[in-house]
Amino acid sequence: MKKLFSYITILITLSLIGIIVMQVSWLKNLIALQEDRVKQKIDEVYQNLIVEFGHLREQYINANANDFSIFFSQKNVFDPFRAVTIGSILSSNEIEKRIRAAFDKAGLEKIDFEYAFISGPMMGNVKFEKLSPNFFDAQIDTVHNYTPDYKLIRSQSGTASESITTDETLAVVALNWKSFVKRSLFWSIVFAVLFTLIIISAFYLTVHTMLRQKKLSDIKNDFINNMTHEFKTPIATISLAVDALKNEKVLTNREKLDYFSSIIKEENQRMNRQVETILKASQFEKKEAEIDLKPLSVHEVIGNVVDNFQLQLHEKNGDATLQLQAQKDIIKADEVHFTNLVNNLIDNAIKYSKEHVPIHLKISTHNSGNNIVIKFEDNGIGMNKETQKRIFEKFYRAHTGNLHNVKGFGLGLNYVKSVTDSHNGTIRVESALGKGSTFTLEFPLFKQNGKS
16 A cells, blocks of 8 residues: 555656646746747838838938939939938938838837947948947846847939938837836746646645645554554453353352452443543544533642542652642633543553553642642653654554554543533643653633623
């Protein structure tokens, strides 16, 4: 079963890693593809602007042909007049509007730009006819911005404009174009990440459920083993006692007859108490336990329970010291359940005592505000940190090695925690291996006429 669980976990983990890797790869490819598409659109916008401004220059020159005709036959003499450029015939505002319109038409409304119109040969002395404010800074930043390859705005060969124009280049820089790509893929990225998180959550829940089922299976097996052990001893004892009662010598001896009868009754009561423990734990878990709350003296309950354990304490050369210093000890509690709570804590101290070491149990009380604080301190075997975290779990038992040397179902402290919670109290444990344990409980005092 453990190997199967490990194999399933490994397979699910590998599948999850594979899906995440594929998702990341898909997102990278999607972003790269979108970047190529956007760059292609920017290149198309740039090419369209080159054509548009070329046509615009042609229209301008044709519309003013009479003004330039005087120079056409003398172009070598009047070369300086070959300087009809876009930068000279359009204002910066008009240029910016035309570039913005071209970007918007291509679906690139959210991409900003910088531009420049450069006249003269690119390898010689150039002149910036028109220039946006941040053009140079934008052109230098090639990490965030994209500049298409420069193209000349050419006049058609053989036209009038060819004689009176110079080489002219439009430079356009698309700003933060990669951010635009990511924004355009925002929902695709969100859904991909969300889908991945859902898969991870499903994986976590699956593994968590499997671990929980495995834990429950272990608890069930442990409980069955404990129950078998706990019931086996009294059943065997009763069986021996019944066999003894059939003996002629026992039947004729009143003293022995009473002795074996008392054994049967005692073991029967012991099994009955064990069944009651299981039923009470189940009732508290289902919130079906009946609680009869009424004023109860904590000191009186502790005194009565300690008296009942005197014989067991003396058998182990132990003692219980009471330091009941609380001035107010009346709480609102169920007498049966609260008595069982104290009983379980003392019984727990005896169960987990050190071998061949006298038990020293100290029970003390004091008031803290409107509460009473009860402490149970022992010199037993103590607990490690892991045991302290799980000590109140149902069916959990702190074993000493692999030997089944501690009786019970692992319900005692779980029952104590349930009773404490049902009485609006708190419980905590402090312990160290080999140094004993201290259980500290705190309950609100009974308020009579609004006063504690």
